[in-house]
Amino acid sequence: MTILKVDSVSAGYVPESNILHDLSLELNEGEIVSVIGPNGAGKSTLLKTIFGLLKPKSGKIQLKNEVISGLKPFRIAQKGVSYVPQVNNVFPSLTIQENLEMGAFIRSDDYSDTMEEVYTLFPVLKERKNQKAGQLSGGQRQMVAMGRALMLKPEVLLLDEPSAGLAPIFVSSIFDKIKEINATGVSIIIVEQNAKEALKMSHRGYVLAMGQNVLDDKSDALLANEEVGRLYLGG
Amino acid sequence: MIELIVYGIVLGSIIALGAIGLTMVYRIVGFANFAHGEFMTGGAYVALFVVTILLPWIGFPDSRFVPLSFGWRMVIAFPIAMAVVAILAIALDKILYKKLRAKKSGPVILAMASLGASFIIRMTILIIWGSDYIFYRPGLMRPALDLPLSVKIRPDQIFIFCAAIFLVILLHLFLKRTKMGKAMRATADNTDLALVTGIDTERIIAWTWAIGGGLAAAGGVLYGIDVQLHPGMGWNFLIPIFAATILGSIGNIYGALIGGFVIGIAQQVSTAFLAPTYKLAVAFMIMILILLIRPQGIFGKE
Numbered sequence: 001m002t003i004l005k006v007d008s009v010s011a012g013y014v015p016e017s018n019i020l021h022d023l024s025l026e027l028n029e030g031e032i033v034s035v036i037g038p039n040g041a042g043k044s045t046l047l048k049t050i051f052g053l054l055k056p057k058s059g060k061i062q063l064k065n066e067v068i069s070g071l072k073p074f075r076i077a078q079k080g081v082s083y084v085p086q087v088n089n090v091f092p093s094l095t096i097q098e099n100l101e102m103g104a105f106i107r108s109d110d111y112s113d114t115m116e117e118v119y120t121l122f123p124v125l126k127e128r129k130n131q132k133a134g135q136l137s138g139g140q141r142q143m144v145a146m147g148r149a150l151m152l153k154p155e156v157l158l159l160d161e162p163s164a165g166l167a168p169i170f171v172s173s174i175f176d177k178i179k180e181i182n183a184t185g186v187s188i189i190i191v192e193q194n195a196k197e198a199l200k201m202s203h204r205g206y207v208l209a210m211g212q213n214v215l216d217d218k219s220d221a222l223l224a225n226e227e228v229g230r231l232y233l234g235g
Numbered sequence: 236m237i238e239l240i241v242y243g244i245v246l247g248s249i250i251a252l253g254a255i256g257l258t259m260v261y262r263i264v265g266f267a268n269f270a271h272g273e274f275m276t277g278g279a280y281v282a283l284f285v286v287t288i289l290l291p292w293i294g295f296p297d298s299r300f301v302p303l304s305f306g307w308r309m310v311i312a313f314p315i316a317m318a319v320v321a322i323l324a325i326a327l328d329k330i331l332y333k334k335l336r337a338k339k340s341g342p343v344i345l346a347m348a349s350l351g352a353s354f355i356i357r358m359t360i361l362i363i364w365g366s367d368y369i370f371y372r373p374g375l376m377r378p379a380l381d382l383p384l385s386v387k388i389r390p391d392q393i394f395i396f397c398a399a400i401f402l403v404i405l406l407h408l409f410l411k412r413t414k415m416g417k418a419m420r421a422t423a424d425n426t427d428l429a430l431v432t433g434i435d436t437e438r439i440i441a442w443t444w445a446i447g448g449g450l451a452a453a454g455g456v457l458y459g460i461d462v463q464l465h466p467g468m469g470w471n472f473l474i475p476i477f478a479a480t481i482l483g484s485i486g487n488i489y490g491a492l493i494g495g496f497v498i499g500i501a502q503q504v505s506t507a508f509l510a511p512t513y514k515l516a517v518a519f520m521i522m523i524l525i526l527l528i529r530p531q532g533i534f535g536k537e
């Protein structure tokens with residue numbers, strides 16, 4: 001079943017020009033979908049638009065059967081979508097624990113169970129829960145950012161380049177965590193520079209260029225596609 | 236000399252109450268609020284109204300906590316002054332600054348608007364109360380206590396220091412322990428991420444004004460208790476509180492606290508060498524020196 005549907009969306013940062021042109025994407029329940037493409041293709045812009053930080057100028061975005069395009073980010077968050085931005089995705093002067101608490105800001109119920117789940121997923125965060133997020137390594141910061149997003153118990157998780165700037169050993173461990181999160185039933189859209197790795201762990205992939213759909217297919221098919229390999233997967 | 240340092244600490248605690256609000260507003264709302272001094276004046280005059288008109292009118296008895304110069308009337312007036320100014324500060328944001336933010340006006344436009352607001356508030360107070368210097372309790376002898384090291388200090392001044400520290404501790408606990416306080420720090424850290432997290436940043440801004448306005452009002456009342464009231468009092472505090480803010484690194488609450496004490500002490504100690512009328516010039520000089528030597532302030536990163 002389709003959980004999130006981006007339907008011919010055009011969007012941009014200024015009124016005169018669009019970055020996304022008639023872009024479409026579908027995420028099915030339980031899936032990991034990768035979005036790949038060259039720098040400046042509009043991958044981050046796509047996630048921002050889904051999350052309501054940018055308003056589509058045409059087209060619509062649906063979560064299950066409800067149109068969410070035009071809603072404010074916190075409304076979209078309340079409906080079960082969490083977003084981890086590409087950069088500046090933690091509160092540096094807050095402790096790890098406080099970062100997670102902020103993730104649950106709009107929850108009025110008891111979220112201590114969720115916090116335990118996040119700590120179980122990322123044990124290192126529990127060990128350092130009173131340390132400021134700004135003092136952590138890049139990999140741990142990424143874990144805080146994901147943990148923060150998971151505090152809402154989202155159905156859909158939007159990840160913008162979770163492996164950016166990480167040492168190779170951390171890249172694979174972050175990807176393992178993403179698979180674990182997915183296994184708990186969270187549907188995930190992941191934007192990645194590490195396109196090959198991302199495709200390997202995802203069910204399907206979308207290739208974007210200049211704000212437009214170029215290709216979408218099952219991940220295996222994209223990995224096997226020579227042209228995709230040459231243009232987007234670095235050889 | 237030691238006596239001047241002690242007086243400087245008293246003055247510094249008042250400056251700090253102004254500077255903390257100024258620095259919070261700068262960090263979270265994003266501009267230098269030139270009307271901040273007027274929040275101090277406003278607080279002082281609201282308390283004056285409550286102490287000398289409202290409470291006598293409802294027949295609230297006069298009292299005095301000897302050896303302090305004030306009694307229960309001031310105890311009631313103090314939080315009222317803080318609350319009224321807090322509400323005024325939120326109202327000013329809603330009718331003026333918020334409109335400018337919605338138009339995506341830059342920090343310079345907002346600062347200029349605040350300068351205009353400061354004139355309006357000051358003139359309003361001037362029209363209502365006149366330009367005289369006023370005491371909360373006129374004609375009272377205020378003997379000083381003799382402390383060791385030949386320090387003479389009035390009991391009121393000890394109270395002022397304690398009250399300021401008490402408020403700072405309350406603020407600290409609010410920021411560290413409460414959900415709203417943590418959300419405020421989160422917003423100060425990264426407004427975009429706060430939005431993404433679902434924090435209603437407009438609500439945080441309102442809280443920031445309330446706290447900044449309330450603390451400034453407290454500073455104004457304390458200054459009124461220490462010295463006297465005058466419609467220009469807050470305006471005269473503007474340079475010291477800006478100097479304290481910049482010295483303590485703009486946006487840093489604890490820096491503003493330290494900066495307040497440093498500026499207060501520097502101002503008082505300078506009177507040993509210079510005429511007291513140069514006190515403001517001293518604060519101004521320090522501010523210029525910091526801007527030239529270390530513009531990021533003592534707690535700022537390179």
Ligand SMILES: Nc1ncnc2c1ncn2[C@@H]1O[C@H](COP(=O)(O)OP(=O)(O)OP(=O)(O)O)[C@@H](O)[C@H]1O
Nearest residue numbers: 013014019037038039040041042043044045046086
């Ligand atoms: N805040 C912004 N304001 C205006 N233009 C922007 C903004 N952010 C990005 N852009 C522009 O939008 C286009 C797409 O940027 P986007 O960040 O979506 O690309 P991306 O595919 O995520 O690239 P990268 O791999 O570098 O992260 C670029 O031309 C960029 O210059």
Ligand SMILES: [Mg+2]
Nearest residue numbers: 043044045086
């Ligand atoms: Mg990007």
